[in-house]
Amino acid sequence: MSRIVLNRRKFLTASAGGVAGLALAGCDQFDAVLRPGHPIRDTMAAANELTYTAQRALLGREALAREFAESEIRQGMRPNGSVDPDSPEYLFLARNNFFHYRLRVDGLVETPREYSLAELRNMPARTQITRHDCVEGWSCIAKWTGVPLASVLDEVRPHSNARYCVFHCFDYYGGSATGAPYYESIDMIDARHPQTILAYGMNDATLPIANGAPLRVRVERQLGYKMAKYIRRIELVESFAQIHRGKGGYWEDRGYDWYAGI
Numbered sequence: 001m002s003r004i005v006l007n008r009r010k011f012l013t014a015s016a017g018g019v020a021g022l023a024l025a026g027c028d029q030f031d032a033v034l035r036p037g038h039p040i041r042d043t044m045a046a047a048n049e050l051t052y053t054a055q056r057a058l059l060g061r062e063a064l065a066r067e068f069a070e071s072e073i074r075q076g077m078r079p080n081g082s083v084d085p086d087s088p089e090y091l092f093l094a095r096n097n098f099f100h101y102r103l104r105v106d107g108l109v110e111t112p113r114e115y116s117l118a119e120l121r122n123m124p125a126r127t128q129i130t131r132h133d134c135v136e137g138w139s140c141i142a143k144w145t146g147v148p149l150a151s152v153l154d155e156v157r158p159h160s161n162a163r164y165c166v167f168h169c170f171d172y173y174g175g176s177a178t179g180a181p182y183y184e185s186i187d188m189i190d191a192r193h194p195q196t197i198l199a200y201g202m203n204d205a206t207l208p209i210a211n212g213a214p215l216r217v218r219v220e221r222q223l224g225y226k227m228a229k230y231i232r233r234i235e236l237v238e239s240f241a242q243i244h245r246g247k248g249g250y251w252e253d254r255g256y257d258w259y260a261g262i
């Protein structure tokens with residue numbers, strides 16, 4: 001750092017510390033305040049520590065989840081929650097091998113659009129072997145292939161006030177007769193995280209119905225319930241207060257934390 005910048009920084013620090021009446025004739029006067037134990041220096045150190053903590057929290061969320069080797073896939077992916085959606089719309093799509101499926105992406109975006117599965121498969125793909133941790137206390141390592149959600153967002157161009165991606169699903173948890181629609185939401189940090197993918201493949205095969213066919217999201221830094229299966233629509237919103245019971249997800253509406261970081 002240049003001496004000028006350093007001096008300017010010392011000056012700003014002194015000002016911020018509320019030091020009045022210090023002579024500004026030279027810089028030497030300021031050197032004393034940089035000695036350990038001096039209140040201004042300690043304030044500055046504390047401020048740095050605060051910035052570091054905040055930054056580490058952010059960096060922590062951007063860090064990659066651990067990825068595993070093929071040899072570490074020791075089991076199949078245990079299906080959980082809804083495993084066989086029963087709505088007429090979903091059954092129709094499944095019967096036709098999801099040929100008529102369209103993912104709708106809309107809400108606070110410049111260009112709302114729909115994607116067929118073929119279109120999603122033609123976009124640059126990412127494959128990752130990760131561990132899925134369910135809040136119920138079990139884990140599975142599986143291999144996921146899909147299109148980064150960031151690529152889709154780049155195409156639809158979210159407005160600057162878009163803060164969350166809401167995933168609307170085909171299934172009603174507990175069945176379409178008495179259940180409620182499953183849905184989830186993540187913020188833009190997770191949405192643009194490089195490992196956040198819209199997965200259509202699992203363990204080198206087409207994603208099975210039990211695990212969310214035709215499309216489910218992987219949010220590798222969070223618990224399993226955030227990873228919506230059977231996605232039919234992604235809605236970009238500024239707030240999810242008006243959606244279902246307003247807590248941002250099916251399980252959140254029933255008391256789970258909205259942020260389920262691991």
Ligand SMILES: Nc1nc2c(c(=O)[nH]1)N[C@H]1C(S)=C(S)[C@@H](COP(=O)(O)O)O[C@H]1N2
Pocket residue numbers: 077078079080081082133134135169170171173182183210211212224225226227228229230
């Ligand atoms: N649409 C939908 N997504 C869902 C669920 C669900 O019931 N419906 N269950 C969640 C939970 S609690 C877990 S642990 C995972 C299970 O994914 P899997 O079936 O591939 O193991 O999906 C999550 N996503």
Ligand SMILES: [Mo]
Pocket residue numbers: 080133134135136224225
């Ligand atoms: Mo779960």
